[in-house]
Amino acid sequence: MALLELRHLTRRFGGIAAVDDVSLGIEAGEFFTLLGPSGCGKTTILRMVAGFDLPDGGAILLDGHSLADIPPEKRPLHTVFQSYALFPHLSVADNVGFPLRMARVPAAEARRRVADMLDTVHLADKADAYPHELSGGQKQRVALARGLVGKPRLLLLDEPLGALDHKLRSAMQSELIALQRNVGITFIFVTHSQPEALALSHRIAVMNAGRIEQLGTPAEIYGHPRNRFVADFIGDINLFDAEIVERAQGTLQFAVAGLGHIVAPTVDSPGRRGVFAIRPEQVHIIAADAPTELPNRFPGTLREFLYVGDVTTYQVELDSGVRIQALLPNAAPARPQLAAGARVAVAWAGDAGLFLHD
Amino acid sequence: MREARTGLWAAALLVYLFLYLPLAVVVVYSFNDSRLNAEWVGFTWRWYRVLLADEGMLHAAVNSILIALGASLVATVLGTMAGLAIHRYHLRVLPILVITPVAMPEILLGVSLLLFFIQVLHLTLGLVSVLIAHITFCVGFVAIVVRARLAGMDESIFEAARDLGATPWQVFRRVTLPLILPAVIAGALMSFTLSIDDFVITFFTAGVGVSTLPLQIYSMIKIAVTPEVNAVSTLLMLLTLAMILLAARFDRTVLRGRG
Numbered sequence A: 001m002a003l004l005e006l007r008h009l010t011r012r013f014g015g016i017a018a019v020d021d022v023s024l025g026i027e028a029g030e031f032f033t034l035l036g037p038s039g040c041g042k043t044t045i046l047r048m049v050a051g052f053d054l055p056d057g058g059a060i061l062l063d064g065h066s067l068a069d070i071p072p073e074k075r076p077l078h079t080v081f082q083s084y085a086l087f088p089h090l091s092v093a094d095n096v097g098f099p100l101r102m103a104r105v106p107a108a109e110a111r112r113r114v115a116d117m118l119d120t121v122h123l124a125d126k127a128d129a130y131p132h133e134l135s136g137g138q139k140q141r142v143a144l145a146r147g148l149v150g151k152p153r154l155l156l157l158d159e160p161l162g163a164l165d166h167k168l169r170s171a172m173q174s175e176l177i178a179l180q181r182n183v184g185i186t187f188i189f190v191t192h193s194q195p196e197a198l199a200l201s202h203r204i205a206v207m208n209a210g211r212i213e214q215l216g217t218p219a220e221i222y223g224h225p226r227n228r229f230v231a232d233f234i235g236d237i238n239l240f241d242a243e244i245v246e247r248a249q250g251t252l253q254f255a256v257a258g259l260g261h262i263v264a265p266t267v268d269s270p271g272r273r274g275v276f277a278i279r280p281e282q283v284h285i286i287a288a289d290a291p292t293e294l295p296n297r298f299p300g301t302l303r304e305f306l307y308v309g310d311v312t313t314y315q316v317e318l319d320s321g322v323r324i325q326a327l328l329p330n331a332a333p334a335r336p337q338l339a340a341g342a343r344v345a346v347a348w349a350g351d352a353g354l355f356l357h358d
Numbered sequence B: 001m002r003e004a005r006t007g008l009w010a011a012a013l014l015v016y017l018f019l020y021l022p023l024a025v026v027v028v029y030s031f032n033d034s035r036l037n038a039e040w041v042g043f044t045w046r047w048y049r050v051l052l053a054d055e056g057m058l059h060a061a062v063n064s065i066l067i068a069l070g071a072s073l074v075a076t077v078l079g080t081m082a083g084l085a086i087h088r089y090h091l092r093v094l095p096i097l098v099i100t101p102v103a104m105p106e107i108l109l110g111v112s113l114l115l116f117f118i119q120v121l122h123l124t125l126g127l128v129s130v131l132i133a134h135i136t137f138c139v140g141f142v143a144i145v146v147r148a149r150l151a152g153m154d155e156s157i158f159e160a161a162r163d164l165g166a167t168p169w170q171v172f173r174r175v176t177l178p179l180i181l182p183a184v185i186a187g188a189l190m191s192f193t194l195s196i197d198d199f200v201i202t203f204f205t206a207g208v209g210v211s212t213l214p215l216q217i218y219s220m221i222k223i224a225v226t227p228e229v230n231a232v233s234t235l236l237m238l239l240t241l242a243m244i245l246l247a248a249r250f251d252r253t254v255l256r257g258r259g
Helices: A042-050 A092-102 A107-120 A136-148 A166-183 A194-200 A218-223 A228-233 B002-029 B046-053 B055-089 B093-103 B106-120 B127-151 B156-163 B168-196 B200-205 B213-221 B227-256
Strands: A004-013 A016-026 A031-035 A057-062 A077-080 A154-158 A186-191 A203-208 A211-216 A238-248 A251-256 A260-264 A273-278 A284-287 A296-307 A311-318 A323-329 A343-348 A354-356
Touching (some): A016 A042, A016 A057, A016 A211, A031 A194, A042 A077, A042 A154, A042 A186, A077 A136, A077 B156, A092 A136, A107 A136, A136 A154, A166 A194, A186 A194, A211 A218, A211 A228, A228 A238, A260 A296, A296 A323, B046 B055, B046 B227, B055 B168, B055 B213, B055 B227, B106 B127, B127 B200, B168 B227, B200 B213, B213 B227
Parallel strands (some): A031 A186, A077 A154, A154 A186
Antiparallel strands (some): A203 A211, A238 A251, A238 A273, A251 A260, A296 A311
């Protein structure tokens, strides 16, 4: 049985469904992420699980029991807020000790647990400091410690890394993974940042307009997006409207708008319309006149490239006028030295890319 | 630059003189060893001794303090509740209802309360009617101060407290109250000073039997401004000043506590 189960969960605001018939199960010990653009309903789900908002339909079950009539303070779960929500009038130790005090944990035991928790988040020396004396990263760790010290069944995290700068965020991501593994508490993480979701999660639910578009492991979501929205939202991708023309030699011939015919894998039948999606790292850039064994090859002109240290992304305008993005690691030995305006060709394998339904 | 600055200082000095000179005169003449407020004769504590022997004045002072204590206590509780409610539920009408008595001309408030007490409640005017009247205009002040304090706060703090196991009462007791306490104390001190020197509303709602310090002073100067009036005014001034300084001290804490 799943630790937390959402059954046909629905929440409307003024006639618009912010959460629209969402059902999913989260297993004990899982690092589960709700990922989606702002306004997709992920935070509303979190607030309903925490008890700050009530569903208009459906049920939330913890260990098989409905949470409907249980007020927030009685739910065995804690939340880490985006703003950290530390109590400004309490010291770090008193902030972390707050849930223990509310649970009437004996003072001596509470002190010991707070000290242990502060050790875990590397803040033992800040026990007597007040929130306004802390840096963003330190506040973040206090909020985490406060959420974990009461050993909740579930920890809900609402964009907790959103306010941190890039380097601190990477460091906190690693800490978060280690922390979750050590304490063994189930995490439900809400974010709009897809690299963060991919890096942290055991499973991800990609949400859009109140619904789950796809639920799966990071590799499944990235490698096999189920539709145009997921493909577009997770990572960079080239998308072309396409129609399957014929089946030949185990692969399919596509008519792709602006490209002509290509060879690509699919299980669908001829006549089907949809989207052909290919990741930039699957597209090769070769010299305009170079021979290649790759079945999909189109000549074009290099328009722009973006060097970002580890990789370079290239924008190539094909002779048909369509633009396609390619990505090469800068350490690759055969990386062509190219300038904007150069004649090149793009090519990719017959088993690369995906055919998606709209 | 320097000249402009000197000019500014001079202008400021004139304004302060204009504001405080009359008060200073009252204070100085309360120590003047003469029945007349005409010329300085010599220093004396005499008028303060006369004051302490004046039973009517002492009675009025006790009334004033009782009313001010009662009114500030009740207004602080009600005003704090109003401030919290206005903030939490994003109300539109309640703020206007609570704050209107603050902006309303006192004479209007006095007359309408008088009519209300006599014609609607059939209340005999006295300490109770004055107390109720003072509460009505103090509530708004407390609500404004408390609401201002709450306005800069992160809402999720209160949700976090619930989330971490606090009942609504515990949230108020452990989080909300400690955070708004400076504003609550400042509101209480302000209410006390507003109540203790209110004249207009008290005049309308006190009836014949009850006197407060401002009413007593007024009845005395109808005859002449005696040095005794100067003395009681000086004491009242001192009390008010102390209250305002105290309130400002808490108010500064309000400012420092932000962010």
